[in-house]
Amino acid sequence: DAGVIQSPRHEVTEMGQEVTLRCKPISGHNSLFWYRQTMMRGLELLIYFNNNVPIDDSGMPEDRFSAKMPNASFSTLKIQPSEPRDSAVYFCASGAGGPPETQYFGPGTRLLVL
Amino acid sequence: RKEVEQDPGPFNVPEGATVAFNCTYSNSASQSFFWYRQDCRKEPKLLMSVYSSGNEDGRFTAQLNRASQYISLLIRDSKLSDSATYLCVVNEVYGNKLVFGAGTILRVKS
Numbered sequence: 001d002a003g004v005i006q007s008p009r010h011e012v013t014e015m016g017q018e019v020t021l022r023c024k025p026i027s028g029h030n031s032l033f034w035y036r037q038t039m040m041r042g043l044e045l046l047i048y049f050n051n052n053v054p055i056d057d058s059g060m061p062e063d064r065f066s067a068k069m070p071n072a073s074f075s076t077l078k079i080q081p082s083e084p085r086d087s088a089v090y091f092c093a094s095g096a097g098g099p100p101e102t103q104y105f106g107p108g109t110r111l112l113v114l
Numbered sequence: 115r116k117e118v119e120q121d122p123g124p125f126n127v128p129e130g131a132t133v134a135f136n137c138t139y140s141n142s143a144s145q146s147f148f149w150y151r152q153d154c155r156k157e158p159k160l161l162m163s164v165y166s167s168g169n170e171d172g173r174f175t176a177q178l179n180r181a182s183q184y185i186s187l188l189i190r191d192s193k194l195s196d197s198a199t200y201l202c203v204v205n206e207v208y209g210n211k212l213v214f215g216a217g218t219i220l221r222v223k224s
Binding site: 033045050055095101103104107 | 160210211213214215217
């Protein structure tokens, strides 16, 4: 079975540019999570969806970040405009429901903003 | 105070050693607890859930002490392949939100 799929795997962009990260959750999972991981702050939850509806976006750092889940098989995380401090690994994870719930992580997108 | 605190390590141990990691959490109402493993430049993966009665999976044993808000992971007979970062994870009371500790680095050497 395919796991969580993320694209792109690597992204290098310049400050001010728009960045769009994509995620395809595991088929049948109804929860989707976006995380950001940095050396300084560790793994932080940005936002999560349940049945395509955003449930908790309290971790979204500021208005430059937005996330959508138009259907059960696709989600995007957009940063506009990007800044160097947004450089991190962004993980998408999906889960089959709970609580408690096991989350399955995608391989991540490594973002570098110059 | 962080919601989930771990000793960052690194723990450098020889093959065959027994090593223990500890973790404390601040929310006494937390209900579910996990250990995840993250290899270098990879995604986190669930290692095991942690139950009040304690649970064992091969060389790995997890314990939970609710009174002390303390979680532990014991690895016996360490293998080189156990080298990774071990993340202590707590499920918030409501919803499916997981809170991750910063991780403990384990390096097993021959």
